[in-house]
Amino acid sequence: RSTVVVSPATLAFAAVAKNKNDIVTVPSGYTVSVLYRAGDPIASGVAAFANDGTDTNYAQRAGDNHDGMSYFGLAASGNTPDASNNTRGLLAINHEYINPGYMHVGAPTTTTDANGVARRPEAEVLKEIEAHGVSVVEVARAGNTGAWSYVPNSALNRRVTPNTPVAFSGPVKGDAMLRTVYSKDGTTGRGTINNCANGALPWGDYATCEENWAGYFARASTDASVRTATGNAKQVTSLSRYGVGTNSRYGWQTVAATDPTSTIFSRWNASAVAANAADGTADFRNEPFTFGWVVEIDPYNPASTPRKRTALGRMAHEGVMAGRMVAGVKPAFYMGDDGRNEYIYKFVSATAWSTADATPTDRLATGDKYLDTGTLYVAKFNADGTGQWLPLVFGQNGLDANNTRYPFASQADVLANARLAGDALGATPMDRPEWTAVNPVNGEMYCTLTNNSNRRGVASSSSQRSIDAANPRSYVDTRTDGGTSTGNANGHVVRLREANDSTESTSFTWDVYAFGARSTADANNVNLSGLDDTNDFSSPDGLWFGLPTNAGGQASPLLFVQTDDGAYTDVTNCMMLIGMPGRVGDGTTRTVTSSFGGTATATARVGAAPGAKLKRFLVGPKECEITGITSTADGRSIFINVQHPGEDGDYANITSHWPQSQATGTGTGRPRAATVVITKNDGGVVGL
Numbered sequence: 001r002s003t004v005v006v007s008p009a010t011l012a013f014a015a016v017a018k019n020k021n022d023i024v025t026v027p028s029g030y031t032v033s034v035l036y037r038a039g040d041p042i043a044s045g046v047a048a049f050a051n052d053g054t055d056t057n058y059a060q061r062a063g064d065n066h067d068g069m070s071y072f073g074l075a076a077s078g079n080t081p082d083a084s085n086n087t088r089g090l091l092a093i094n095h096e097y098i099n100p101g102y103m104h105v106g107a108p109t110t111t112t113d114a115n116g117v118a119r120r121p122e123a124e125v126l127k128e129i130e131a132h133g134v135s136v137v138e139v140a141r142a143g144n145t146g147a148w149s150y151v152p153n154s155a156l157n158r159r160v161t162p163n164t165p166v167a168f169s170g171p172v173k174g175d176a177m178l179r180t181v182y183s184k185d186g187t188t189g190r191g192t193i194n195n196c197a198n199g200a201l202p203w204g205d206y207a208t209c210e211e212n213w214a215g216y217f218a219r220a221s222t223d224a225s226v227r228t229a230t231g232n233a234k235q236v237t238s239l240s241r242y243g244v245g246t247n248s249r250y251g252w253q254t255v256a257a258t259d260p261t262s263t264i265f266s267r268w269n270a271s272a273v274a275a276n277a278a279d280g281t282a283d284f285r286n287e288p289f290t291f292g293w294v295v296e297i298d299p300y301n302p303a304s305t306p307r308k309r310t311a312l313g314r315m316a317h318e319g320v321m322a323g324r325m326v327a328g329v330k331p332a333f334y335m336g337d338d339g340r341n342e343y344i345y346k347f348v349s350a351t352a353w354s355t356a357d358a359t360p361t362d363r364l365a366t367g368d369k370y371l372d373t374g375t376l377y378v379a380k381f382n383a384d385g386t387g388q389w390l391p392l393v394f395g396q397n398g399l400d401a402n403n404t405r406y407p408f409a410s411q412a413d414v415l416a417n418a419r420l421a422g423d424a425l426g427a428t429p430m431d432r433p434e435w436t437a438v439n440p441v442n443g444e445m446y447c448t449l450t451n452n453s454n455r456r457g458v459a460s461s462s463s464q465r466s467i468d469a470a471n472p473r474s475y476v477d478t479r480t481d482g483g484t485s486t487g488n489a490n491g492h493v494v495r496l497r498e499a500n501d502s503t504e505s506t507s508f509t510w511d512v513y514a515f516g517a518r519s520t521a522d523a524n525n526v527n528l529s530g531l532d533d534t535n536d537f538s539s540p541d542g543l544w545f546g547l548p549t550n551a552g553g554q555a556s557p558l559l560f561v562q563t564d565d566g567a568y569t570d571v572t573n574c575m576m577l578i579g580m581p582g583r584v585g586d587g588t589t590r591t592v593t594s595s596f597g598g599t600a601t602a603t604a605r606v607g608a609a610p611g612a613k614l615k616r617f618l619v620g621p622k623e624c625e626i627t628g629i630t631s632t633a634d635g636r637s638i639f640i641n642v643q644h645p646g647e648d649g650d651y652a653n654i655t656s657h658w659p660q661s662q663a664t665g666t667g668t669g670r671p672r673a674a675t676v677v678i679t680k681n682d683g684g685v686v687g688l
């Protein structure tokens with residue numbers, strides 16, 4: 001590689017102090033602008049958002065709870081891609097879930113029908129469903145240095161909701177487990193849900209990832225079958241392992257639809273036929289297998305059908321991040337499965353990268369080329385700082401019908417039940433793998449491990465895991481308000497370097513870039529990275545690398561770390577930090593002793609102390625999570641999302657007024673999740 005990268009010595013901003021204000025705070029010299037709020041109209045003729053619970057038609061408005069997000073540059077007019085355009089583009093934005101307490105005029109309604117059955121009203125639930133999914137929205141800047149705004153009536157604007165038709169692609173397409181009332185041949189499905197993190201695919205498409213989809217389904221605990229006869233016992237085990245329970249998150253399956261042929265509500269009841277009161281002919285037991293995938297969307301073509309990429313496995317997908325794309329080398333795509341004691345994965349394409357595919361005429365066909373054939377691997381971290389990628393391939397390493405833990409019937413079965421295959425292979429259970437990010441200069445992969453209340457010194461139940469080298473802490477974090485968080489209370493960021501720095505490798509070395517902690521915590525066993533008041537954090541989640549070039553011609557990879565709730569909310573709202581990364585192995589190994597759930601020791605591999613190379617850049621408003629990060633190519637405009645401000649309140653007890661409060665810190669209205677854009681007042685690169 002010919003790119004010469006020189007890291008500036010310091011991050012050129014003053015760290016933002018921890019605070020609990022109802023404002024997005026950034027360093028002096030920077031400006032925050034609110035760009036795209038929950039409920040904002042994206043088509044002509046849609047009424048302005050009243051924000052009093054009377055609004056409808058979320059299929060033509062911004063959805064709720066913005067999360068992962070990518071910027072796709074556009075040429076000066078039309079829908080031609082131009083990744084280098086820093087003033088006009090499309091933002092593809094996930095709407096992970098909803099805050100029902102602010103969505104309706106009053107509290108969400110449940111009524112009891114004549115048969116004594118609790119029912120949600122159709123109109124409320126339709127709003128809730130349509131507020132999920134993805135936005136694609138045109139954004140433009142007035143001149144090179146003016147204000148950003150979204151274009152409310154752009155022909156390129158689009159919502160993908162849980163009702164949007166999608167196509168399956170890859171090895172599980174057409175498998176019996178995907179056959180539903182909606183698709184008798186198992187080749188199509190409806191929509192996407194709980195879209196958490198994301199990825200910008202190297203050929204110009206957006207990838208959105210289905211995380212906590214399991215919670216949208218209800219399934220009677222007495223159900224002993226799935227819809228297809230094959231592999232019933234294991235598929236039922238799988239539903240439980242993936243978290244499909246007897247009650248759904250919002251009760252959508254309880255709607256008695258006005259149109260009895262509509263299945264958009266009853267589909268969330270994944271029980272046997274008789275339980276589907278709203279449609280006695282339907283059987284939705286397979287619906288949960290149609291979620292848990294990475295979904296590719298062509299952002300430049302609003303009429304295109306999203307494709308679910310089954311070769312990348314089924315899990316609580318957090319995000320998907322491409323490794324370095326090198327001509328002639330098979331690319332890798334790194335993914336976390338966000339559950340306590342779940343795994344980190346990578347997919348290696350069967351097809352070596354061709355640079356001509358960076359600007360293809362048919363992006364989804366290019367996705368077929370790289371994402372439908374290849375090998376999914378799961379990570380095993382060894383105590384000596386090495387690791388292996390274990391292949392999830394039917395017929396290899398015991399992943400077959402004779403497996404004593406779970407029998408596997410086919411490659412489709414392995415992919416759809418990736419968690420079970422990871423168990424069978426002995427993958428390393430991690431402290432909730434969230435986002436993945438790749439250093440564009442050296443290819444090292446970083447993954448946030450947000451926290452784990454089920455980590456112990458010595459595990460004493462099947463849901464717990466004992467500390468190990470890759471997850472070495474279990475302790476009590478005591479809040480200033482008297483509450484406590486336990487286990488790995490504050491999370492950490494693990495990073496790995498592939499053997500030969502190649503995406504194709506099946507072995508790696510690893511260490512921990514930073515351990516989250518209060519700066520005041522025990523330096524020997526908790527605050528292992530020596531965080532201080534300028535960079536202490538808890539519960540890392542959003543993670544992304546940029547590679548901006550400053551005015552002096554210096555290009556530097558910058559690591560953006562965002563936080564989600566977690567243990568530190570007694571002191572500060574959630575935040576975003578910017579770091580200048582080191583390298584795997586640049587630190588030390590230390591023996592760490594647990595102080596919660598039994599006393600044990602682990603060898604922690606601690607990266608070089610971040611010190612002044614990691615600083616707090618932003619603090620969000622009350623009760624929010626900061627998540628989603630993308631940038632224009634020049635690094636001069638960065639976009640981030642504020643998710644669930646005021647999440648502890650509701651319509652009757654409003655606990656944040658953001659973004660209305662952004663100017664003064666106060667307000668009267670209901671809070672709204674929103675995308676904000678951050679620019680430097682001198683027009684320079686953010687962070688440098």
Ligand code: FEO
Nearest residue numbers: 196211318338434
């Ligand atoms: Fe949606 Fe794992 O955060």
Ligand code: CA
Nearest residue numbers: 196434541542
């Ligand atoms: Ca997340």
Ligand code: CA
Nearest residue numbers: 434450541564
């Ligand atoms: Ca999270």
Ligand code: CA
Nearest residue numbers: 564565625644
């Ligand atoms: Ca959250």
